[in-house]
Amino acid sequence: MSTVPDPQPVHTPSAEPADGTDRPGIEFGVVRPPDEQAHRQAVARHDGLTKPAGSLGRLEELGVWVAARQGTCPPRPFDRPRVVVFAGDHGIATNGVSAYPSEVTAQMVENILTGGAAVNALAANAGAGVRVVDMAVDGETNRTISAHKVRKSSGSLNVEDALTAQQAHEAVTAGRALADEEVDSGADLLIAGDMGIGNTTPAATLIAALTENEPVAVVGRGTGIDDAAWMRKTAAIRDALRRARKVVDDPLVLLRTAGGADIAAMAGFLAQASVRRTPVILDGVVVGSAAMVAEELAPGATQWWMAGHRSVEPGATLVLEHLDLRPVLDLDMRLGEGSGAVSALPVVNAAIRVLAEMASFAEAGIAGPTADEAAGVSPTDAAD
Ligand SMILES: Cc1cc2ncn([C@H]3O[C@H](COP(=O)(O)O)[C@@H](O)[C@H]3O)c2cc1C
Numbered sequence: 001m002s003t004v005p006d007p008q009p010v011h012t013p014s015a016e017p018a019d020g021t022d023r024p025g026i027e028f029g030v031v032r033p034p035d036e037q038a039h040r041q042a043v044a045r046h047d048g049l050t051k052p053a054g055s056l057g058r059l060e061e062l063g064v065w066v067a068a069r070q071g072t073c074p075p076r077p078f079d080r081p082r083v084v085v086f087a088g089d090h091g092i093a094t095n096g097v098s099a100y101p102s103e104v105t106a107q108m109v110e111n112i113l114t115g116g117a118a119v120n121a122l123a124a125n126a127g128a129g130v131r132v133v134d135m136a137v138d139g140e141t142n143r144t145i146s147a148h149k150v151r152k153s154s155g156s157l158n159v160e161d162a163l164t165a166q167q168a169h170e171a172v173t174a175g176r177a178l179a180d181e182e183v184d185s186g187a188d189l190l191i192a193g194d195m196g197i198g199n200t201t202p203a204a205t206l207i208a209a210l211t212e213n214e215p216v217a218v219v220g221r222g223t224g225i226d227d228a229a230w231m232r233k234t235a236a237i238r239d240a241l242r243r244a245r246k247v248v249d250d251p252l253v254l255l256r257t258a259g260g261a262d263i264a265a266m267a268g269f270l271a272q273a274s275v276r277r278t279p280v281i282l283d284g285v286v287v288g289s290a291a292m293v294a295e296e297l298a299p300g301a302t303q304w305w306m307a308g309h310r311s312v313e314p315g316a317t318l319v320l321e322h323l324d325l326r327p328v329l330d331l332d333m334r335l336g337e338g339s340g341a342v343s344a345l346p347v348v349n350a351a352i353r354v355l356a357e358m359a360s361f362a363e364a365g366i367a368g369p370t371a372d373e374a375a376g377v378s379p380t381d382a383a384d
């Protein structure tokens with residue numbers, strides 16, 4: 001799938017920059033739909049396998065979903081699934097909206113690099129590789145992960161824009177380049193993860209803006225904040241939302257106003273994965289907020305995404321409804337890092353194996369459904 005040439009870019013969300021500069025908008029290629037023929041073949045193949053029709057429930061749907069995205073039936077096991085964790089600090093964290101201090105971001109980046117984070121354990125379980133990129137960590141990080149760094153900490157979005165226009169452009173472009181790099185290196189499944197103290201506040205603001213909800217409908221407990229922090233967080237979302245609502249029609253300006261370099265890069269990454277016809281498993285509320293903006297940047301991008309899980313964050317459910325996605329898992333998780341998405345990967349792998357490895361009724365010499373069943377006649381109808 002990585003060899004398919006990209007079509008010419010046609011979508012220009014910010015043809016007229018709202019900041020009065022002559023900076024160009026960001027252009028993404030056309031998102032083409034998954035393969036209809038592979039989809040039909042996978043549905044038909046399921047019907048011939050040695051099980052009552054439909055008896056593997058959503059596992060059947062997941063196998064069909066993969067076949068249509070790979071453009072082949074039966075689907076292949078993923079060769080190189082990759083998690084890219086986008087790290088960045090947020091100025092709003094100094095307003096007491098998180099249960100943890102900003103220093104934890106850089107410390108957790110180090111933990112991911114040395115393999116000690118939840119995402120490392122879960123990715124190892126799923127056979128996925130993990131990469132972390134520093135988009136806006138408040139401090140210095142290893143040069144190998146800071147090549148795309150846009151700034152140290154994004155602005156405090158309750159009182160100022162999270163990014164300048166130039167930085168928003170750079171961050172989205174970096175995310176797009178990272179998706180290209182991964183796909184060109186053979187990645188056949190992509191997962192975005194987040195690491196950044198305070199990042200559930202911009203995520204909630206973006207979701208409220210794009211779903212036209214009030215702060216109380218999107219605010220969550222994040223890392224586990226108490227009631228006083230919840231009130232500060234809700235007020236911060238309210239203040240940021242006043243400005244965000246005015247720019248909701250321009251995804252790039254929205255990211256600059258109320259996102260951050262990490263979330264902007266994730267949006268570019270998710271949009272480009274779809275342009276490159278590479279399936280994605282979405283994570284929780286932070287990745288979900290970026291996904292909503294990515295759908296605005298590259299309309300139709302959602303066709304290439306499945307929802308790995310339902311995060312307990314209220315905003316995550318609003319994202320699922322808005323994008324019309326049904327999560328694979330519902331495990332009361334609320335971590336981020338891509339943890340919910342990569343937890344779903346073994347289930348998706350199981351769905352691939354079912355469709356690829358099960359015998360058909362003919363191969364196993366097992367009697368298929370009765371003629372009435374095969375014709376779709378229910379037992380009640382048949383008795384009449
Ligand atoms: C040790 C630790 C590991 C994490 N891994 C992901 N997050 C997650 O929690 C943070 C967002 O929640 P809030 O908006 O309340 O700060 C982000 O760092 C996110 O990646 C973590 C948070 C902590 C403390």
Ligand SMILES: O=C(O)c1cccnc1
Binds near residue numbers: 200283335
């Ligand atoms: O759902 C998420 O992505 C999430 C939830 C809590 C903290 N950080 C991320």
